[in-house]
Amino acid sequence: MNAVLQPALTPPPFQAIADLMRQHAAARPGQRALIQGERSVTWGQLDAMVDRVAASLQRDGVVPRQRIAICSANSLEYAAVFLGALRAGVAVAPLPAGSLPAQLATMVADSGAAHLFVDAAAPAFDTPARRIFLDGSGDPALKDWLAPAGSRPRPVTVQPDWPFNIIYSSGTTGTPKGIVQPHGMRWAHVARAENYGYGPDAVTLIATSLCSNTTLVCFFPTIAKGGCVVLAPPKFDAATYLAIAQKERATHTMLVPVQYQRIMALPRFDSFDLSSFRMKFCTSAPFQAALKADILRRWPGGLVEFYGLTEGGGTCILEAHNHPDKLHTVGKPPEGHDIRLIDEDGRELPPGSIGEVVGRSPSMMTGYHNQAMLSRAAEWYDSAGNRFLRTGDVGRFDDDGFLTLMDRRKDLVISGGFNIYPSDLEGVLRLHPGVADAAVVGVPSVDWGETPVAFVVPGPDAPGQEELRAWANAQLGKTQRLADVRYIREMPRSEIGKVLKRELRDAYSAPASRPRPG
Numbered sequence: 001m002n003a004v005l006q007p008a009l010t011p012p013p014f015q016a017i018a019d020l021m022r023q024h025a026a027a028r029p030g031q032r033a034l035i036q037g038e039r040s041v042t043w044g045q046l047d048a049m050v051d052r053v054a055a056s057l058q059r060d061g062v063v064p065r066q067r068i069a070i071c072s073a074n075s076l077e078y079a080a081v082f083l084g085a086l087r088a089g090v091a092v093a094p095l096p097a098g099s100l101p102a103q104l105a106t107m108v109a110d111s112g113a114a115h116l117f118v119d120a121a122a123p124a125f126d127t128p129a130r131r132i133f134l135d136g137s138g139d140p141a142l143k144d145w146l147a148p149a150g151s152r153p154r155p156v157t158v159q160p161d162w163p164f165n166i167i168y169s170s171g172t173t174g175t176p177k178g179i180v181q182p183h184g185m186r187w188a189h190v191a192r193a194e195n196y197g198y199g200p201d202a203v204t205l206i207a208t209s210l211c212s213n214t215t216l217v218c219f220f221p222t223i224a225k226g227g228c229v230v231l232a233p234p235k236f237d238a239a240t241y242l243a244i245a246q247k248e249r250a251t252h253t254m255l256v257p258v259q260y261q262r263i264m265a266l267p268r269f270d271s272f273d274l275s276s277f278r279m280k281f282c283t284s285a286p287f288q289a290a291l292k293a294d295i296l297r298r299w300p301g302g303l304v305e306f307y308g309l310t311e312g313g314g315t316c317i318l319e320a321h322n323h324p325d326k327l328h329t330v331g332k333p334p335e336g337h338d339i340r341l342i343d344e345d346g347r348e349l350p351p352g353s354i355g356e357v358v359g360r361s362p363s364m365m366t367g368y369h370n371q372a373m374l375s376r377a378a379e380w381y382d383s384a385g386n387r388f389l390r391t392g393d394v395g396r397f398d399d400d401g402f403l404t405l406m407d408r409r410k411d412l413v414i415s416g417g418f419n420i421y422p423s424d425l426e427g428v429l430r431l432h433p434g435v436a437d438a439a440v441v442g443v444p445s446v447d448w449g450e451t452p453v454a455f456v457v458p459g460p461d462a463p464g465q466e467e468l469r470a471w472a473n474a475q476l477g478k479t480q481r482l483a484d485v486r487y488i489r490e491m492p493r494s495e496i497g498k499v500l501k502r503e504l505r506d507a508y509s510a511p512a513s514r515p516r517p518g
Contacts, residue, residue, distance in 0.1 A: 014160045014183070014184060014187050015187070016086070016158040017083075017086060017183075017186065017190065017220055017223060017224045018050065018054075018083060018086045018087035018158070019158075020223075020224050020226075021043075021046070021047055021050065021083065021087075021223060021224075023226075024043050024047075024200070024226035025044050025046065025047030025048075027226070028043050028200060028226065029042060029043055029044030030042050030043075030044065031043050031200070031226075031228070032228050033045075033046040033223075033228055033229070034076050034079055034080075034228070034229050034230075034231070035228060035229070035230045035231065035248065036074070036075060036076050036230070036231040037233075039076060040076075041076055043226070046080060046083070048149070048150075049080040049084070050080060050084040050087050051084070051087070051151060051152050051153055052084070052146045052147050052148075052149070053080060053081050053083070053084020053085065053087070053088075053146065054084045054085070054087040054088035054156075055147040055151040055152060055153040056084075056145060056146050056147045057084070057085060057090055057115070057153075058088055058153050058154055059147060060114075060115070062088065062090055062115065063090075064088065064089030064090065064156055064158075065089065065090075065162055065163060066090055066091070066112070066114070067090065067091045067092070067093055067111045067112050067163070067166065068081075068085050068090055068091075068092055068093070068113050068114070068115040068116070068117065069092070069093040069095055069107070069108050069111055069113035069115070069116045069117070069129065070082065070092060070093070070094050070095065070116075070117045070118075070134075070210075070211070071094075071095040071096075071097050071104060071116065071117070071118050072097065072117060072118055072119040072121070072122060072134050072135075073097065073119055073121055073209075073234040074206065074209060074231045074232075074234060075119070075135070075231070076231070077142055078117070078134060078210055079219075079229070079231075081117050081134065081142070082094065082210065083223070086164070087153060087156070088153055088156055089156040089158050089162060091162070091163035091164060091165055091166060091180075092165045092166070093107065093108070093113055093165065093166040093168065094165065094167070094209075094210055094211035094212075095107050095108070095168060095211055096168070096209065096211045096212075096494075096495050097122055097123070097209075097211070098494075098495050099123075099176075100123070101123045101125035102125070103176060104123060104125050104127075105125040105126055105127055106176060107176050107178070108125075108127045108129050109127070110176070110178055110370055111166055111178060111369065113129050114129055114130060115129060115130050116129040116130065116131050117131075117132050117133075117134055117142070118132075118133060118134065118138075119133065119134045119137060120133075120135055120137035120138075132145045158183055159183065160182060160184030161183070161184060161366075162182060162183050163180050163181070163182060163183075163366065164181050164183045164185065164186045165181050165186075165216070166178040166181075166369050167179045167181060167211075167212075167213050167216075167310050169310055169311075177369075177371055177374060178368060178369030178370070178371070179213075179311050179365050179368060180365055180367060180369050181213075181365055181366075182365075182366055184362070185312055185362075185364065185365065186220055188361070188362045188363035189217055189220065189363065190220060190221050190225075192334070193221035193224065193225055194225070196221075196252070196278070196279045196281075196302075197252070197278040197279055198221050198222060198224075198225040198227060198252065199225050199226070199227060200226040200227060201251070202222055202225060202227030202228065202251050202252055202278075203227065203228045203230060203249055203250050203251045203252070203276070204218055204219070204222040204227060204228070204229050204250070204251070204252040204253065205230045205232060205241070205244060205245050205248065205250040205252070206219060206230065206231050206232060206253075206254065207232040207236055207241055207253070207254075207255060207259060208254065208255070208256060208259075208495070208496055209234075209496070211495070212284075212495060212496045213310040214254060214256060214283050214284045214496045215254060215496075217281075217283065217306065218252065218254035218281055222252065227251075227252075230244060230248050230250065232244055236259060236262075238263045238265075238266045239266060239268065242266070242269065242272040242274070243272070245272070245274060246273050246274065249276040250274075250276060250277060251276055251277060251278045251279070251301075252277070252278060252280070252281070253277070253280050254280075254281040254282070254283070255280070255281070255282060256282065256283070256284045256285055256496050256497035256498075257282060257284075257285050257286065257287045257291065257497060258285070258493065259497065260282060260287075260291055260295060264291065264294050264295060264298070264299075269298065270298065274299055274300055275300050276300075277299065277300050277301030278301050279301055279302045279303075279304060280295070280299065280301055280302065280303050280304070281304050281305075281306060282303070282304070282305045283305065283306040283307070284496045284497060284498060285496070285497050285498045285499070286405070286423065287305055287330075288427075288430070289327035289328045292305070292320050292327045293324070295320075296320060296321060296324060301321075302319065302320075302321040302322075303319075303320040303321055304317060304318065304319055304320065305317070305320060305330060305331060307330035307403070307405070308359070309389060309391055310365075311364070311365040311378065312361065312363045312364035312365050312389065313359040313361060313363075313364055313388060313389030313391070314333055314337045314338055314357070314359015314360055314361055314388070314389075315333065315334065315337050315359070315361060316330045316331040316332055316333055316337075316339065316403050317331045317332070317333075317334050318330055318331030318332075318402075319331070323402075326400075328404060329398070329402040329403055329404045330395075330404070330405055331402060332400075332401045332402050332403065333359070333401075336361055336362055337359060337360075337361040338359060338361065338386075338388070339357060339358070339359045339403065340357075340358050340359070340382070341353055341354070341356065341357060341358070341395065341396070341397070342356050342358055342380060342390075343355050343356075344356075346380060351397070352397075353396065354394060354395070354396045354406060355394065355395075355396075356390060356391065356392065356393065356394055356409055357390075357391040357393045357395045357403070357405075358380045358388040358390050358391065359388055359389060359391065360386060360387060360388045360389065364387075364389060365389070377390075378390055392409045392410060393405055393406075393407070393408055393409065394406040394407050394408070394412060406421045406423065406424075407421045407422055407423050411441070411442075411501060412442075413441075413450050413451070413452050414442075414449060414450055415442070415445070415448045415449060415450050415451050415452065415479065418479040420442070420479065420480050422439070422440035422442075422452065423440075424480065425452060425454065425472070425476065425480060425482065426438045426439060428472055428475045428476060429456060431475075432463075432468060432472070433459065433461055434458060434459045434460075434461045434462035434468070435456055435457075435458065435459060435462065435468070436456075436457040436458060436459040437456070437457040437490075437491055438454055438455070438456045439454070439455050439491060439501060439504060440452050440453070440454045440455075441453060441455070441501050441504050442505075443483075443505060445483070451483040452481075452482055452483060453482060453483050453484040453485070453508060454469070454472070454482050454484070454485045454486070455486050455487075455488050455491070455504050456468065456485055456486070456487055456488070457488060457489070457490060457491060458487050462487070465485045465486065466485070468485050469482050469484065469485040472485070484508075486508070492504065
């Protein structure tokens with residue numbers, strides 16, 4: 001079936017996450033809420049800290065629906081400031097610290113944030129926003145900026161349509177777009193949390209940045225349900241991650257595929273006690289079926305893949321432990337999510353077709369901040385006038401309603417009039433024992449318009465580049481064959497593990513015209 005519409009369940013009445021926190025602090029004040037290394041704070045301590053942050057923002061004249069920005073490595077202070085802003089009804093723009101200074105300046109200016117919370121690792125850039133240093137590395141330090149201990153903010157009644165956060169997207173490749181997610185959208189994530197075993201006894205291990213929606217999809221359900229969040233060190237290390245998971249008896253985690261890959265490849269993986277895990281989550285980048293199968297075999301607990309946009313819209317969910325025969329897919333839409341496929345002219349496609357994925361649900365962005373034209377370009381409307389968000393992904397539904405992704409529409413290579421899906425070529429390359437990682441991009445060709453080239457991270461037994469190209473082309477169709485193979489030390493990736501194909505295209509310096517390989 002092409003259009004997959006599940007009946008909407010009646011969601012629980014909206015509650016602000018900051019209000020739920022106060023309830024947990026009253027019920028379990030001595031239970032740990034946040035852990036980082038040897039430091040931890042209880043629910044009672046966190047609630048008091050959140051009050052002080054909210055009171056400080058109110059003291060400085062920051063009113064509900066205004067914004068603050070945070071540019072920092074994960075820390076207990078980062079989490080407390082984020083949550084304190086929410087209690088004051090103030091939206092948060094969590095910024096990726098790995099961005100260029102000019103991009104960060106653009107994001108802060110676009111958000112309209114008057115306060116910018118940073119640490120020593122944050123890049124220096126010009127901004128009129130007032131800097132407050134979370135780690136005490138500058139003036140004022142957070143501890144000096146905060147209202148006195150015991151301060152309480154004026155009560156704020158948060159509304160579902162108020163902005164919760166602004167997540168900036170595409171900052172590594174162009175002008176960043178601020179995705180405005182309302183409180184109602186975050187509440188939709190929390191409302192399904194009980195399906196995955198979140199509760200007061202949950203211990204969620206976080207190993208991705210709090211600036212990423214990937215992390216927040218797991219962080220806020222844990223907080224809203226009164227569990228405990230454990231923050232791993234900023235620099236990911238597979239052995240360190242597993243040691244923390246064992247020590248803290250982690251029940252939940254969210255990781256991106258490259259992190260799962262590094263963990264499962266660790267020779268000592270099977271020596272760690274991971275029996276406490278209930279559920280593991282993954283999102284943000286292509287998740288290979290073989291890797292999912294390996295995790296199901298060797299890592300206790302369920303495995304759930306989320307497919308969707310930071311912008312929201314339709315989501316697909318693959319409960320891999322329940323559907324081991326569908327690991328090549330990203331699952332099917334849950335209740336209340338409507339996913340359809342359209343062609344290049346915006347026409348809805350019939351069952352069995354390949355097309356761009358569009359979706360709608362109760363969980364959708366308000367729009368791109370200060371970008372009305374881009375917001376409209378991201379939308380598609382059906383014949384009944386319902387608003388959908390375009391994903392830019394190309395996919396196809398199987399007969400059971402599971403969605404298989406072909407590729408990003410922008411990554412599709414059109415060579416000599418033929419559509420080439422890079423993921424197909426990458427899958428073939430990864431079958432070679434000498435290939436540790438692979439990415440295929442299209443480069444300009446005078447003869448063919450575009451032609452595919454591969455960037456490969458070689459393993460210990462890698463053959464020569466030309467030998468690997470010949471091997472791969474022998475497995476591929478005539479129209480798919482690679483024009484070139486380039487070995488690189490590592491893949492350029494974003495903070496959440498996405499391969500930055502734009503950087504690979506820009507790095508390719510071979511002649512623009514190459515004959516189609518024979």
